């Protein structure tokens with residue numbers, strides 16, 4: 337199984353990150369105190385933005401990937417991505433790529449301070465669309481992920497899905513709030529082949545609150561059905577520590593739960609889930625195995641610090657204890673309980 341899942345004859349993944357960021361993790365020695373002077377522990381900076389994270393996770397598994405992003409060639413993010421060996425297609429922009437700060441406290445509490453990002457004017461959006469279409473031609477998957485910079489039309493992802501269709505590449509979208517709602521409002525011609533909401537994003541779409549949605553399996557299913565009714569072929573719904581649900585165009589539904597892991601940072605876990613799903617798809621895996629890889633990749637990422645992405649060996653070691661199976665139509669609640677002993681560090 338592992339051997340098959342690590343074979344990537346299946347083609348190129350292209351990611352667009354319209355609003356990239358340098359993700360700077362500031363390690364606090366104690367609880368964050370407003371107004372105080374804080375002596376930080378070792379800090380680190382990694383190139384980020386959801387599309388960049390997905391690309392890093394695909395590349396870490398040996399997959400072929402191209403990252404499309406707006407950034408000037410002398411921007412620090414470009415140097416950082418080159419150091420990671422990620423093939424890039426950049427579109428020059430005037431401003432510097434934003435920095436997002438994660439303030440981490442010893443008890444695991446993380447405070448995120450995200451800059452808004454550099455606005456993209458219409459010519460820059462057109463250049464990004466061209467770069468994306470060029471990279472997408474002959475690719476297996478295109479991933480549109482993350483927020484849109486200030487001033488971007490909220491329906492830009494919908495427009496991009498329509499522009500990308502003639503390339504024949506399948507299209508995955510992971511976004512939230514207005515760009516997500518606009519994508520789904522734009523109709524079936526703009527619907528992606530794969531949508532990766534988390535519970536909060538599905539609640540935004542369903543117009544309900546997250547707690548109500550996750551407490552009611554029937555409401556959860558109805559919300560997923562709503563996505564299919566809007567033309568979304570496949571839905572990978574991630575549910576944090578509860579794992580994920582995969583709902584296919586053929587009406588099959590699977591759930592998978594990760595083992596209990598020692599969580600270090602869930603930043604980027606969802607991006608690694610999406611990457612795991614795509615890599616398994618490229619290796620020809622059936623739906624339940626794609627879901628297992630998605631959940632294992634997300635959980636492995638959550639066990640690593642910052643927005644670090646797991647190696648295939650780390651994903652394998654978690655995948656062995658992921659409990660995955662069909663969600664029976666009669667069964668109201670997501671199934672299986674975790675099998676690993678509480679607190680076991682599986683990495």
Ligand SMILES: Nc1ncnc2c1ncn2[C@@H]1O[C@H](COP(=O)(O)OP(=O)(O)OP(=O)(O)O)[C@@H](O)[C@H]1O
Pocket residue numbers: 533534535574575576577578579580594595596597599602603604605606607608609630631632633634635638
């Ligand atoms: N506490 C946890 N323990 C084990 N696995 C986790 C935990 N949190 C997340 N995961 C794994 O990561 C996957 C994605 O998590 P989640 O649903 O939180 O994504 P997300 O909200 O899209 O994250 P982000 O957008 O920050 O990358 C889950 O399906 C699960 O496999």
Ligand SMILES: [Mg+2]
Pocket residue numbers: 510534606607
């Ligand atoms: Mg997410």
